[in-house]
Amino acid sequence: MLQRRKGRVLSINMIVMDIWWHIHSLMSLRDAAHAACVSRAFLRSWRCYPNLTLDYDTLASETCASEMRNSDKIDCILKNHSGCLKALTLNLNCISISHRHLDSWLCLAVKPGTEDLTLLLPKRKYNFPCSLLSDGVRNSIRYLEIGFWGELECLLSNALSLEQLAFTNCMEITHLKIPCQLACLDITAWQRLQVIENKAPNVSSFCLYGKISKVLLGDTLHMKNVTLGRSNAVCYARAELPFIVPNL
Template identity: 40%
Template sequence: MEQLDLIYREQREHELRLRQIQIRDGSTSSLARRKGSPLRRNDDYPEGKRRGYSGTELPEDIWWHIHSLMTMRDAARAACVSRSFLCSWRCYPNLIFNTKIIGMSRDTGFTCRVDDILKKHSGIGVKTFNLDFTYCCKPKAYEYLHRWLQIAVTPGIEKLTLVMPGNEDVSFPCPVLSDENGSSVRYLHLVHCAFHPTDSLGCLRNLTVLHLDWVRITGDELGYLLSSCVALERLELRRCYEITYLKIPSWLQKLSYLQVLECGKLRLLKNEAPNIHSFHFRGGQVEVSLGEALRLKNLDMECYRVLRYVHEELPYSVPNLETISICSHSELVAFTPSNKFLHLKHAGICIMGACDYLSLVSLLDAAPLLETFDLSLVTFRNSMGELLSEDPSHLRRVVGYRHDKLQRVKISSFYSSKSLVELTSHILENSASLECLRLDTTDGRGIKCSAERSHKCAHLDRPMEARKAVLVIRKHIKGKVPSTVKLEVVEPCRRCYPVEL
């Protein structure tokens, strides 16, 4: 009701402005006050009666605009108390249906309520249609889907979202996007359904965002879809398991963001779009070719042998990288890039499995402008005691490398590895601008319990190794930290792991 009061106040102000304009223009309209008579407020009416406002002075398009600014629930309530809003309700532009908005959490009630609302809607003026069927498991509900889409997906619609339950086999009816219905769509998001476009679809020429999650679509079908999406700016594919080959065509000149996550059967990803700015990929054994992505600034990759890919191809194909985040599975490789990332400022590397961490010095050297470096470790072997018996004089040193722009370094899941201590020592000795070094021995979580909690804090897979790592830091690293560098050591919680270090 507060929104309605605000609207009535706005209407009253609009009426007063109209009267002032009519007085200034000499209008003889019935709304203009007579010369010499003051403007009369609601409180001036006899017997304390307030003057009702019918809204007839406002043009219909203004009523529709005011109505469209409300949430769907408030718009429905306003339609129950206002004839003007009741009329505009049939053209309400933002149709968003989920259990929270509808107020029903189960099956038949939700379906009937949505069906009743759409039966009363004219289908004119719809800009957004969002249907979330996640918590509705009654199969008969999907019998309404095609008819609902035919009502809502009309010329002028801009955003279309459809979320289906994962345990149902539902196909998106592509014909609803044919002809002019799909020409205005700018945002398309489908979850848990089959989507089988053909080369006859060809009408999504204004689509800028395409997001497919758990969608059954093949690489060829996606190719048919992309063939008409010349305005596409953002493409997100998640868990689309039927795609084995993905080619991003060169005519997608406006495509700047590409995300491909966990498409389990994908074996080849080839990009030819020239203006990609950000690329996010997570997968298995996939051959990735980014082409000459000269505008690529942000790279986030997790897959097998990604370190070798970064080593052999990236400095040449994407020389303008500014941020890189990579996670390598089961890969032992000495990182020795022969070219440089001249614009790289932020680097994050996750290594699953042990390797010679000192070889990462060459990556730091390949990025002369690097400011932050985050290293996360996931090891599969017990390295306890590996360094404790070593004489510090046996630690290797790498000469001839300087990292003068490096300011912040973080190593998560730090453990007692000789090469890891060698890398840390090298950074401390060759980074004149270093401000902060954070060494986390607690699996990267760093969560400690409070005195009020009765249960343990975040579980440590190897608490003894974490304790050994703290001892190694004290013995081999702490004494090398310059006074200008802040050293942060995250230790195991002493309340939950009380063994004296």
């Protein structure tokens, strides 16, 4: 009888904890961190917080105010996390880091179950460690946003479930081939890119900022939203898009 009661109490406690953790996951990152400082339950929940956005503004806030360098703060947060991240944003444009640090953070944070990954880096090339994209990871990633990148072909070929892709300032790439599983594509400010070749039949949204010499959109039957930011955009849209994207 005592064992049954203990089992029921344990089950109730687990249900209560699940409710608390769900509430905690709905808070903003800053509020969730504040709550973790005053509650043991929320402290445990903080280590499982599903969506982390780590940038200069967040790390310089009162929540994280300390003598630690920003790179050390990121290191501490990710090392103390349980590794169950659903979404991770690392905006490192104003943070001094080494590639060794970034490799380590990605190994800690990108696991099977991670769906959204945003990496905004300083203006230098970075080779993504494609070994991180194990079977579990490449089957879970749905949204990817990257800036200043290398090894792009390796990345795209291993992200099998990718549905949304956004690029910013990828300086080295001249010819971009889009895989066949994407639904949304966003490309901004590419200096050397000359050709975009789309092989994805289900792209419904296409956003392009910058003048590209050649855009091969392929099958556009599902495309309904197009955003262009370029010189002569209106003339280009009127002259070309009715034939290229009939369902726009």
